[in-house]
Amino acid sequence: MDFGIDSVADKILSRIANVSGDYAEVRLSAGAGTTITLSGSEIDLFTSGDSVAGSVRILSRGTWTFVSFNNIEDTESFLKKGLSIASKIPAGTSTIRKTKAVAAQYATRCAVPLDKVGLDEKFELTKKYNGILGSHRNIQTTRSTYRDSQSRYIFLNTEGSDLRYDRSYCGISLASVARDGAVIQPFHESVSGYGGFEIVRGREAVAEKVVKTSADLLKAEPAPAGTHRVIVDPKLAGVFIHEAFGHLSEADFVYENPQMRDLMVLGKKFGPEDLNVYDDGTMNALAGFIPFDDEGIIPARTALIKSGVLSGRLHSRETSEKMNEEPTGNGRALNVMRQPLVRMTNTFIDRGPHDPEALFDSIGDGIYAVDVIGGQTNLEMFTFTSGYGYEIKNGKKGRMLKDIVLSGNVFHTMDSIGMIASDVQMFGGLGGCGKGGQSPLPVSFGGPHLLINNVLIGGKQ
């Protein structure tokens, strides 16, 4: 699966060493993938296609030039074109952290390689899950998506780095939509990761949970509006830390903004003593795994919050240099046709001291919010929607609730985390993170159960 990109890369290797200017990199990829989408009794999509692409990024006199293309045979002329644009545009103030050359080859470990599995088998598995998703009388429709991709990715730069990666990714997304009269209730789950077909096999229990939850939600009542004490499950805790805090720790939001720098100064107290938050691109089973980032930096585990204190942030080469902090390997692009931005990888709240039961014992009355539909932040305020939940009376789980939309102010809410449990779980899926028009970038997130005081829940009054 290289469609000739290695021979293109080998030719460029000698050319790029002689490029003048501050810095340049060439990225090339070739890949093929299969997508199957079944919906109710219909086949919405069953396709397999291929694509090749390349890009050249140049930093010259403080301004970036980026050229992307899919006619990779002409990579050398696109490099020339990039250099020509770079020589004409105005000078700027971008600078980057230089690193030592790295040469390495990587390949995803697959128990069952995707190209050894027939289209028949991929189709039948999707069909089996889709059948489970429709197995309740109240199900109006279903949607089962299987997606895989195998690609070869090559990264070269003027520092002499030569990184090549055979990547294999696959996953499923399973949704049921239940309906009873005017009440329509969707629910979905997704599983994905780097590996082979083993990732999606044997996931019947996921499909069973989806169909049961969407049917049960028909009878659930809307959450009561107002300010509540809330216990969030590990998945919601993960989305919370990704959305509400993770984006705030991306250095491109602060590195040239003195006002934001003041808000995010390292050493600032950002939550309770028990709170520890990490981003870690080296966790190789998860959707946010990267052997190297799209600027050729090898990632590391970055502590973002240590004992409730802001202790680090995520960097690209540019933000690292400008803030004089070590690069973290978080310069990521959706594909080779896009420029790297500061992005998260696998972001999570580390385990706390409490047994999950202890959170319920101490909450009194409140809401248990489970699972997540989506979330958004403007770096100060956030909204996210829980999949479903339960009323808690006197520490006991009661009636099922739906439409739990949590809103709040990041700074107040982090400070309002009361208790942190010890049961960390990580989550990924075929969806991903969006930023700067690049979506969905594979990431994972997670955490343990959390008890948060003073969460605003929206709803009709």
Next chain:
Amino acid sequence: MIEKICRDLAKQCRWFDIIHTSGSSIPIQFKNNRLHSVQEKENSGFGVRVNIKNRTGFSYTNSSGRLPQAAGRAVSMAPYGDEEIFDLPEQCSADFEPYGNTIDEFNIDREISNAESVIDLILSRFPQAVVDVGITKSSGSMRLINSQGLDASYRHSLYSAGISLTHVTEKGSKIDVWEGTSSTHCVDYVSLAERIIERTTLALAERGCASGKIPVLFTPKAVARLMGIVASGFNAKAVWKGISPFADKRDTKIFNEKMNIHDDPSVPGSPYSYPFDDEGVIAVRKPLIENGVICNFITDLKHAHKLNIKPLGNGSRGYASLPFPSFSNIEIDAGTEPVKAMLESINQGILIDQFIGLGQSNTLTGDISANLDLAFLIEKGEITGRVKDCMISDNLFSLLNGDIVLSEEREQVGSALVPYMLLTGVSYTGIFQ
């Protein structure tokens, strides 16, 4: 080569079509008040759709050299495909092109200097602010060939400009304001900067508003977001699957009679216009809501056949996907009230411009719940400051069937032409009262 592939496919298929898209673009990005990058992008690809024994197969590639392999894959996928017994159109022509001839006058140096003056204008008012500006010029073409003899193409162009400002107030609150515009040709966008300055100035003072059912005035930008939720119910695919709230409501009045919405692919100068859709169906203007009554669903060929409705040119696709129903330009009819009079009619209420997280609720049923990113308190007909750390939660469909006032002024927001809208009782919750 494409002709040979067509001849081969004709022997094997009940029908087929091949879409070829190609284009290039030049995005210029200013970040943090300065030029950050200049990009040049080229991208093209082919999608092959075949129908054999009434089943549809599909594949794609972005290299013309591998088009025969893509066609072969499409044929081999067909037995797995959905049963599709509709037929493809036999002819269509490009009566116009969504292409501005002056797009070729796009000049990188001039764009850089224009963006710098826009940033200077904003910084002269808010020296501490951080401004991003993005300008993109793109142009390209699409060609569609099918087994029924259709072979048509058109050129398209796009110029878009967007500005966003971040300003942290002395109190530590963060104000984000963004505005954007797009056209088939280069346009002046300094008015966006003026609007951003105006909204930021109004947001400097923070006010509180008591929770409850209150009058809410939505800017066209906010109305466009709300209408996106309504629009998803007009998608013929959602109608066919029975998950559109409007599935059984055709010819039924479910909104206030002031609501009139059209889908119009023929708006001159709009980059969202096109002469025929991506399946070769001539695209025409159609009402979606007329006097509050549901009139038409937007559809591709597949769902037109399933629902027994007429396709009117809303099949959309890139080279790497099968067609799906999609909107062109959306026009919401204006009302009769000037915005100023609408504002003055509010004794205590809010004006909403930007949401955070709208559309994450169970929007299939019209439920909305969102934090307010940028909203203002209205007291005795005047804007007196910003409200923040608050949200609205309500059912949009019930609200649109209640009392609404639409302004006589309209603004272009992306692909939509939209008035201001006043809803008299929206459920609002403030967090710190």
